[in-house]
Amino acid sequence: xxxxxxxxxxxLVAVATLLAGCGSGDSGAGEGGKTAAGPEQIVFWGWAKGTxxxxxxxxxxxxxxxxxxxxxxxxxxxxxxKFSNAVKAGNAxxxxxxxxxxxxxxxxxxxxxxxxxxxxxxxxxxxxxxxQLVELxxxxxxxxxxxxxxxxxxxxxxFEKNKIDVPxxxxxxxxxxxxxxxxxxxxxxxxxxxDDPNLLATFAWQAGGRWFNSxxxxxxxxxxxxPTKKVAAYWEDLIKEDLVKVQPTLSQxxxxxxxxxxxxxxxxxxxxxxxxxxxxxxQSGKWTVAPxxxxxxxxxGMFGGTTFAVSKGSKHVKxxxxxxxxxxxxPESWKARLGSGTSSAFPAIAxxxxxxxQSFDTAFYGGQDIYQVFRESYDTIQPGWTWGPSMVQxxxxxxxxxxxxxxxxxxVPDILTQVQAETVNEIKGRGLSVAS
Amino acid sequence: xSSSTQRSKGxxxxxxxxxxxFFVLFAAxxxxxxxxxxxxxxxxxxxxxxxxGGTESVFTGLGNYLTTLxxxxxxxxxxxxxxxxxxxxxxMLGGALALALLLDSGIAILRRFFQLALxxxxxxxxxxxxxxxxxxxxPGISPIVSALRDGGIxxxxxxxxxxxxxxxxxxxxWIGYNMIIFFAALQAIPREVLEAATMDGAGPIRVAxxxxxxLIRGAVITALLFTVIGxxxxxxxxxxxxxxxxxxVSTWTPxxxxxxxxxGKNDIGQAAAASVLLAVLxxxxxxxxxxxxxxx
Numbered sequence: 001x002x003x004x005x006x007x008x009x010x011x012l013v014a015v016a017t018l019l020a021g022c023g024s025g026d027s028g029a030g031e032g033g034k035t036a037a038g039p040e041q042i043v044f045w046g047w048a049k050g051t052x053x054x055x056x057x058x059x060x061x062x063x064x065x066x067x068x069x070x071x072x073x074x075x076x077x078x079x080x081x082k083f084s085n086a087v088k089a090g091n092a093x094x095x096x097x098x099x100x101x102x103x104x105x106x107x108x109x110x111x112x113x114x115x116x117x118x119x120x121x122x123x124x125x126x127x128x129x130x131x132q133l134v135e136l137x138x139x140x141x142x143x144x145x146x147x148x149x150x151x152x153x154x155x156x157x158x159f160e161k162n163k164i165d166v167p168x169x170x171x172x173x174x175x176x177x178x179x180x181x182x183x184x185x186x187x188x189x190x191x192x193x194x195d196d197p198n199l200l201a202t203f204a205w206q207a208g209g210r211w212f213n214s215x216x217x218x219x220x221x222x223x224x225x226x227p228t229k230k231v232a233a234y235w236e237d238l239i240k241e242d243l244v245k246v247q248p249t250l251s252q253x254x255x256x257x258x259x260x261x262x263x264x265x266x267x268x269x270x271x272x273x274x275x276x277x278x279x280x281x282x283q284s285g286k287w288t289v290a291p292x293x294x295x296x297x298x299x300x301g302m303f304g305g306t307t308f309a310v311s312k313g314s315k316h317v318k319x320x321x322x323x324x325x326x327x328x329x330x331p332e333s334w335k336a337r338l339g340s341g342t343s344s345a346f347p348a349i350a351x352x353x354x355x356x357x358q359s360f361d362t363a364f365y366g367g368q369d370i371y372q373v374f375r376e377s378y379d380t381i382q383p384g385w386t387w388g389p390s391m392v393q394x395x396x397x398x399x400x401x402x403x404x405x406x407x408x409x410x411x412v413p414d415i416l417t418q419v420q421a422e423t424v425n426e427i428k429g430r431g432l433s434v435a436s
Numbered sequence: 437x438s439s440s441t442q443r444s445k446g447x448x449x450x451x452x453x454x455x456x457x458f459f460v461l462f463a464a465x466x467x468x469x470x471x472x473x474x475x476x477x478x479x480x481x482x483x484x485x486x487x488x489g490g491t492e493s494v495f496t497g498l499g500n501y502l503t504t505l506x507x508x509x510x511x512x513x514x515x516x517x518x519x520x521x522x523x524x525x526x527x528m529l530g531g532a533l534a535l536a537l538l539l540d541s542g543i544a545i546l547r548r549f550f551q552l553a554l555x556x557x558x559x560x561x562x563x564x565x566x567x568x569x570x571x572x573x574x575p576g577i578s579p580i581v582s583a584l585r586d587g588g589i590x591x592x593x594x595x596x597x598x599x600x601x602x603x604x605x606x607x608x609x610w611i612g613y614n615m616i617i618f619f620a621a622l623q624a625i626p627r628e629v630l631e632a633a634t635m636d637g638a639g640p641i642r643v644a645x646x647x648x649x650x651l652i653r654g655a656v657i658t659a660l661l662f663t664v665i666g667x668x669x670x671x672x673x674x675x676x677x678x679x680x681x682x683x684x685v686s687t688w689t690p691x692x693x694x695x696x697x698x699x700g701k702n703d704i705g706q707a708a709a710a711s712v713l714l715a716v717l718x719x720x721x722x723x724x725x726x727x728x729x730x731x732x
Contacts, residue, residue, distance in 0.1 A: 081699035110490025137488035253576035404683035431482035
């Protein structure tokens with residue numbers, strides 16, 4: 001008898017949980033809203049480190065707008081699919097984090113709101129080269145938060161102990177890679193991440209490649225252009241000669257090899273400094289940030305970087321843009337973001353760099369002025385790069401194939417040709433114009 | 437006469453009333469989604485120019501089916517699943533049968549313990565199973581990989597040999613479950629039949645192969661049917677490993693292909709077409725397995 005009773009209660013609880021589960025699904029554009037006198041509530045989806053601190057700071061300093069932050073998986077780990085579907089289902093958040101490469105994807109899907117008018121007053125604060133990444137077809141679709149200049153972060157102690165110079169060019173980098181391997185047969189200068197083609201895009205961008213171009217009313221795809229071929233051949237050689245570790249990006253495996261002194265460097269961007277710091281606390285004081293190796297003259301691509309876009313169908317466009325402007329352009333927001341200690345983001349609005357620089361604790365880097373390094377790299381970001389309309393597909397095509405490089409089944413240069421063909425196919429298949 | 441008609445009429449109402457919930461649910465959760473998938477599979481999202489004007493839905497008839505069938509990645513998925521099934525089904529079902537026969541034979545010790553221990557992995561959800569094994573496959577973390585390496589063996593669980601690694605996870609998950617089904621069927625065999633066989637001089641192995649096996653044929657066929665369909669639907673384990681495995685691509689199995697089309701490329705129409713094709717194939721395979729099982 002008693003048992004039956006308990007089972008009944010358990011059943012009720014289960015049903016209640018299910019109902020609650022259903023209920024929480026429609027948080028989003030519909031839920032927020034202006035109650036008679038209360039503040040306007042907007043829903044915001046993001047995942048970047050320090051976001052919660054920023055939203056808290058916004059909410060305490062604003063009475064008219066309140067932001068409800070919902071943490072979602074990072075874009076390529078499912079966050080973007082979630083957003084696409086939410087827009088289709090009509091329960092998307094008002095404000096969404098979108099990285100630069102995916103802005104054209106979402107614009108062509110019709111998932112974003114045109115915010116040209118609402119953002120006209122802040123456009124001039126941004127360098128043209130960055131703002132151009134969120135302008136498509138003459139309209140503004142998103143507001144840039146940070147820029148992501150390339151850097152090389154390395155183990156100063158190990159480099160010095162083995163008398164290896166910091167590589168300035170890619171030739172130096174290869175030579176240094178040989179020295180690292182010689183010094184410790186288990187150790188490598190850095191890693192190749194087959195599952196992170198964004199890095200390959202960054203190297204191509206730095207080398208002067210231009211994967212996409214939308215001048216003249218049609219998409220021109222040139223993933224296999226000469227600069228990218230040069231980059232592909234370079235990495236093919238490093239992988240074949242076993243001069244870099246091939247491992248999944250940001251994986252347990254990678255973190256373990258950093259901890260075991262088996263990976264001495266990381267080719268990344270400014271934000272990687274915060275990431276390495278938060279993953280490797282015991283190695284404090286041993287790391288240093290340097291400009292990324294180049295092909296002869298200092299140059300940088302961009303590796304990552306986030307923007308804020310308003311979803312199509314949002315009923316709070318104005319409020320969402322207000323929040324985005326505060327996130328991206330107010331010193332308080334940057335203090336909150338970097339004060340969290342895990343983010344080393346670099347403001348896209350140059351005036352805010354001193355604020356950012358003061359807010360990040362650089363003890364892990366021996367007190368080095370790492371923002372000065374970011375700044376120098378930032379000034380050399382190559383202009384003219386455009387992301388394509390099907391970046392999710394491009395990155396997946398790359399990812400599927402790059403995994404086979406270490407087994408010798410294919411080569412990086414061969415993969416360029418294949419991805420080029422698949423991308424042209426995909427864009428044509430969507431009915432878009434493609435220039436040959 | 438009249439009373440009997442009345443009774444049968446009342447019976448019919450009762451049947452309708454009692455089966456209605458089933459049909460309502462069946463229509464809502466099977467027929468309706470299937471119909472909706474069929475409907476979606478006939479449309480394609482199209483843009484024009486540079487695409488900044490958004491998309492519109494265009495009726496394409498069987499276009500999505502033709503594109504899907506022509507896609508090498510989709511066809512490769514079936515080759516992978518076929519290889520997987522060829523390795524997995526005999527290993528898992530054969531193993532489960534052998535274990536069940538051993539437990540039933542009476543020579544097994546600690547019967548209860550083994551039943552529980554072998555069944556336990558089945559309680560673990562597929563995604564978690566994938567994660568658990570991933571840690572045992574990942575170089576740099578896995579004690580197995582480093583032990584093999586110390587022994588001079590370089591075995592790349594997530595590269596060239598990834599199919600075997602996936603089969604291993606699936607066998608681990610399902611062997612206990614099927615063993616329990618077979619064991620239950622074996623326990624239901626009348627003991628006098630087995631005694632008669634023993635009296636006639638049949639040894640334990642002969643009894644197992646010639647008497648017990650034919651008598652639990654029904655259970656084996658059912659298990660085979662579920663396993664074939666399950667193989668075709670392979671998704672959880674490779675999906676979990678996709679992130680870090682060099683051997684798995686985003687379209688590795690037909691189910692993953694549908695997923696990649698729907699949530700990677702946002703092509704709901706083609707994802708629906710691929711799903712429908714997979715469902716049709718599953719239906720055809722089930723038909724043949726059942727037919728083959730019922731003959732004799």
